[in-house]
Amino acid sequence: MPIPLHRLFPRTIFWRLAALTALALLLSLAFVVGLFGYARQQLVANQVAEQAAEQLAAIEDALDGLTPAEQLDWLQRSQRGYAPHLRSRGAPPPAPYAPPLGPLERAIAAALHDKIPGSGEVREAPPPRRQLWVRVSMLGKPYWLVIPLGRYRADPTWTLAATATIFALAALAVAALFAWRINRPLRELRLAAGRLGRGERPEPLPETGPLEVKELSASFNRMLADLDATERERGVMLAGISHDLRTPLARLKLGVEMMADDSLRDGMREDVEDIERILGQFIDFARGLGNEQAREGDPAELARGVVARYARGGCAVELLLDDELPLVPLRPLALSRALANLIDNARRYGAAPYSLGVHADAGSLRFVVGDRGPGIPADQIATALQPFQRLDSARRADGGSGLGLAIVERIARQHGGTLALDPRDGGGLLATIRLPLALG
Structure with missing residues (x-):
């Protein structure tokens, strides 16, 4: 062919x-x-x-x-x-x-x-x-x-041909240098666009090179400035929403606790907690990584902290760690939030026993949350990762917003990693966050 x-x-x-x-x-x-x-x-x-x-x-x-x-x-x-x-x-x-x-x-x-x-x-x-x-x-x-x-x-x-060949090689070297000088700002633009696509904040590009490349870098820098302004406005708006809604929610909770009818009190208490949880998921989804910077940390200690927090709340989560785990650049707050979302999903839609494993293999670090529930059908996994998507009518009435897995997938992507949902042998679901050992 x-x-x-x-x-x-x-x-x-x-x-x-x-x-x-x-x-x-x-x-x-x-x-x-x-x-x-x-x-x-x-x-x-x-x-x-x-x-x-x-x-x-x-x-x-x-x-x-x-x-x-x-x-x-x-x-x-x-x-x-x-x-x-x-x-x-x-x-x-x-x-x-x-x-x-x-x-x-x-x-x-x-x-x-x-x-x-x-x-x-x-x-x-x-x-x-x-x-x-x-x-x-x-x-x-x-x-x-x-x-x-x-x-x-x-x-x-032939003498002229030899001389011309030497001249051509020199000219090609100069042309290669020229091409490299043009390609370098384009390569920097590609890397910056990739970081921006992962939710990171790249540094402004140097506005150098030919006029067209200089204008392209300037346009990218203006876009970064516009995104920063939008991000600041969104942060102010979320802070206002959080403040304005949590205050009346607190009054509602106080009023519910003072009600004499136990049946109404329990139902309204659950409704208020659902509203608080949904509001928190909205804010987490919009916030992403925030301004948290990656720093070298121990993934085993991060996992122990997450498991200990659930143990204090009366939920047992089995911790599975490799014998040796490397120190890697981590954003602990964002990863803790992602792991908590996965464990909350396992508790809400799966079944005990629950587990959290941390494993390292060639070039990647894996956080694996497992449960023994019904799992997710293979043809619905892509839908489950999308924001505001609920898989069935039973889940629509549980007080969730459909953002839990979307938040986890977004945090994993912002780390340069991926989120995978796989059926578990013997029943259940394995949710795996795979991160590169060297975060960008």
């Missing part, structure tokens, strides 16, 4: 810029080297043809007026291997060999036909003697004009 053409192109901006620059340089250098070779070839051909034409004219002047015997004697005495000279038509010419003529020899032959009227067949002597034999006519007699091309012909085209 043929590979699609678009998959052959680099995927990153850095390598695309480097590849396009390399391709442009190679095409430019190939054109320059070819143009130089052609121009040199024409220059050499014209020079050789002009030299041969001048030498032929001088020989014709010298032979004019001599007897045939004197002409033959003069030609024999004037033959020098390093200069163009004439040989009689009876001299054996070199046998043609393949290829008959090279590119330079063809150019010289074409120039000779232009410079020397009446010139005919052109032959090339095989190496190591590099000569061109051109059939000419002089004083009404046929001759061979022998033009030496030299035993060694250094072709500067």
